[in-house]
Amino acid sequence: MSGNLLSHIQTPSDLRKLTPEQLPELAQELRDFIIDVVSVKEGHLGASLGVVELTIALHYIFNTPEDLLVWDVGHQAYGHKILTGRRDNFDTNRQFGGISGFPKRSESEYDTFGVGHSSTSISAALGMAIASQLKDDTDKNHIAVIGDASIASGMAFEGLNHAGVTDANLLVILNDNAIGIDPSVGALKHYLTQVKEGKNPRLNNMIKSLNFDYSGPIDGHDLPALTKELQRLKNKKGPRFLHIITTKGKGLKKAEEDQVKYHAPGKFDKVTGEILKVTDENLPPKYQDVFGLTLTELAEKNGKIIGITPAMPSGSSMKFMMEAFPKRAIDVGIAEQHAVTLAAGMATQGMTVYCNIYSTFLQRAYDQVIHDVALQNLPVIFCLDRAGLVGEDGATHHGVFDIAYLNCIPNLDIFAPLNEKELRNILYTAQLGIERPIAIRYPRGRGESTNWQLPFESIPFGKAKQLQQGSEVVIVSTGAIGNNVTKALGEINNSALFSHYHFGYIKPIDEGALHKIFSAYKTVITIEDGTIIGGFGSIVSDFAAKHNYCNKIITLGVPDEFIEHGSINRLQQYCGIDVKSLKDIFSAY
Structure with missing residues (x-):
């Protein structure tokens, strides 16, 4: 295999046909591919650039998917996705109907565990390893790749503590780059810094005291060193711990220099790394x-x-x-x-x-x-x-x-x-x-007005606010989704039919306002940007039942399912709570 190496790789079995000497060339191609796509489509950049060599080495040495690989957190798994059959649709990453931005079990057999929240990898991989033992599958490897920010979380230590008293076939790889989304903090971060600087070699002792076989730290961008050490560890049994040093944003100078901004930089110039400016003048604040x-x-x-x-x-x-x-x-x-x-x-x-x-x-x-x-x-x-x-x-x-x-x-x-x-x-x-x-x-994104830094006013405790007076139907909303209601009402001809109440306080709920609402209107529409099961609409419905109101109640919000990825507007459309959907609902009256 020669020329464009990445184009010939659909699965790790193709990767394993390469010679060790070809791996650095593949690393450059993989890094360039990630930069090319993310610069246009957006997404998490720095974390995946930092583990390009590790990703290649893991899939080259271990027999994935039979050997089980867990990433922690999934921000760093773009290279993994590209090498495991998703190169051709990687440009759909994080888009509605496209592949997920995180490893996802239903998406690929190579995604052994869903990892959108941090610090779960050691417990999950240990669970897999113990299950393999119980099934007498003693040759299978179980690998947890965890960052230095994630390993400081309590759950990660709980997993290490348990693993150390087992003989499970578990390899924990500490990807140490001194940063999560923001720079890592705490005593462990300082401890790891001393280890990297050669001032404190006792991480070996710390991990060994938990009954792990410790090795490292080694350069996580040195492919020959990585593959050699992973091959050695592959042939050992029991709990093992490999400490590698990487640079978040590796291979893109701007991303290396400003690791916080380039965690998820938006659109940028793939050559210079310059973030493409989106004018935010005269826009409401985030x-x-x-x-x-x-x-x-x-x-x-x-x-x-x-x-x-x-x-x-x-x-x-x-x-x-x-x-x-x-x-x-x-x-x-x-x-x-x-x-x-x-x-x-x-x-x-x-x-x-x-x-x-x-x-x-x-x-x-x-x-x-x-x-x-x-x-x-x-x-x-x-x-x-x-x-x-x-x-x-x-x-x-x-x-x-x-x-x-x-x-x-x-x-x-x-x-x-x-x-x-x-x-x-x-x-x-x-x-x-x-x-x-x-x-x-309060939501992600921007507010409604640029004129917001006004003198403070105290908010009355537990009181709802009427935003519009109407004759037949009442809409009760909570939170910023109420702005969609206001915009929809402003675009329909029969707006005078609708009253609109905003319930800032969800608890305690303004029962006085609810009594007034249920006494005056036959139809009550509740709207929220949360789950309708147990949410704001349920609170209103429970109130009606408790007080024997028989009004028609229509509950709008997030349905009883896990909503996938896509733009906020597209997802609101899916849930029927975007401005257009609300306009169509209101126009039917």
Whole structure:
């Protein structure tokens, strides 16, 4: 095989026909292919560029898919997808109807485990390894590739702790590049830095104390060294641990120099690496920036305000407060459980704590929300970024379950702002002195107005707001999806038929407003950007049943299924809650 090597590879069995001397050439082609596609189609860039050599070496040495390979997190699996039969449709990555941006079991037999959230690989691969033992399949290898940010999470340590007392055929590969989405934090990060600099060789001792056979650190971009060491480890048994050093964004100078920005840079020039600028002049702000800038503004006047984020200072815009008040804004790393209980501990001492966690990631700390915060009635302010449908990251990242999983928790209030102004004002209101915890959910993307940094106003507790008066049908919405309702009503001829209420407070629900609504209108339409099972519509329906109202209730929202990836507008269309779909529904009256 010569010439364009990548074009001849459909599966790893084709890869294994290459000579070792051809692998560096393939690595360059694979890296170029990723850059070519992602520069136009967008996606996660830096992580996959950093593991090109490792990806090739793993599939070259191990007999995948019989040998089981788990990636942690899936951001780094683009090369894996391209080498395992998805090269020709890789340009559909993260698009509606296309391949997923993360490994996905239903997509390929080479994707052994779905990995959209971090720190799961060691437990999953260990489970596979123990299952193989029970089936007397002792020759099968089980490989977990985990990043230095992911391995710092508690679940990864739980997996290591268990694996060390087994004789499972498990290989853990630590991909150490000192960065997740943002730079890694914590004592383990400093420890690994010392190991890499030759100042502290005791990682060997640390891992050996857990009964792993440790090797490394080795250069993760040195293909001959990688293949040689993987071949050696392939022939050993029991728990093994390989420490490799890589550079996130390897092969694209700009991505190496600015690893945070090039984690997912959007469209860029594939030759120079320059990010193609999208003019954002006169555009409404991103909700995350409204949060970050407002929190910083409030912290200037309130010395008790603390900000906490688990590894998302850029994604949540907590970075603004971290720059202004570095001692009062804390990145705890990929440790959502710790973030929540840390916030609870601070709240016991009278601090005003804003704990900012993506909606999908708060699911990882559910027990802490219940046991450590709500049960003790500690006034932690949860700021749930990326609530609702998030777009191209798909099913692993949609924040559509939070209303349902939080509403059942006693002592916990839930608020969903209509727009950036209301987000700013609820953040202000919460620090005036709340008596119990509150969860503030807001979406990914931009708000509605550029004129949002207005004087603060406190928001009345537990009250709904009527946005439009109509004669026959009432629409009740919660959160920013209500703007779709307003836009749809503005485009129909029979708009005068419809009243529209915005329920910022989902819990406590404004029962006075609901009594008024059910007494005045025969048809009630509820709209939310969360799951209709147990969500806002269910709350309204439960109220109607409790008070013996027999009105017709139509519930619109996310159906009882996992929604795949695609643009937010396309996914809202799929769920029937985009402006056009709502316009069609309303026009039928």
